[in-house]
Amino acid sequence: MASTIADCTDLFRKKLFGKTGKISEKTLEMHLGLYAIQVRRAKKLLSSIEEEDLPSDERVDGSLFRARKLDLSYCLSAAKSHELYFHMLGGGGGSPQGALREWIDRDFGSLDGFLRELRATALASDSWAWTCLDQASGRLINLLGDPRGAVPFWGSSPLLAIDMEDHAFLLDFGWDREAYLDALLGQIDWESVGRLLPLL
CATH class of the missing domain: 3.55.40.20 (Iron/manganese superoxide dismutase, C-terminal domain)
Structure with a gap:
């Protein structure tokens, strides 16, 4: 199954640059780079998990499969949280309606x-x-x-x-x-x- 995890770096760059006040473009560029790494890592992990056979029951603990699943959980959580973070930035102040x-x-x-x-x-x-x-x-x-x-x-x-x-x-x-x-x-x-x- 092909990965459907999308990298939205370019969309966030267009949305945010020049619109984040004291949060500089240098910080945003570095931050977006970290997000892109998390997305790439999640795609790679998902592909490797899908391509390999499952370990036998007695070999799951301490297995590479377990390590990859933990890493995938972290990368997906971090990528999705970063997407929410970038999504909410760039407002002109005011208040919710x-x-x-x-x-x-x-x-x-x-x-x-x-x-x-x-x-x-x-x-x-x-x-x-x-x-x-x-x-x-x-x-x-x-x-x-x-x-x-x-x-x-x-x-x-x-x-x-x-x-x-x-x-x-x-x-x-x-x-x-x-x-x-x-x-x-x-x-x-x-x-x-x-x-x-x-x-x-």
Whole structure:
């Protein structure tokens, strides 16, 4: 079966360059390069897993198959989280509208309340922070991912992602993670985030 994992680097470059404020094009170019590596690695792993015979039951533990599956899980999680991250960048400020704003106000009391909790969640993470819609309860929830291979819980639809690993901010902000978050949260593309909101 051929891989269907797509590399969206060029699309994100066109969307974001010149539109991310204090997050520089140099940082974006490096960040997009890391994303492209994750996509290529995921494609290669998927192909190698599909082409090889499964190990016997007694040889699964410690096998190359197990190592490749773990690496594939990490690469796919990282690539998809980066896609969400790039998707939500490049907004001109402002605030969310429509159903997204209604749900934020309902579940967090206000946009300010949502942003405060999202910021605190991101600062508590060494890897990722996400805002997801829990399909079972129909409410928005902010989650963090540590270690870096962790993913949002099952049955949720991720709407935005914040990368808190060093490569996302070190060139532009040094170790000032708070300044990075302030810059990032001030230029969320709320329209793009709102388009990911599923119809319940």
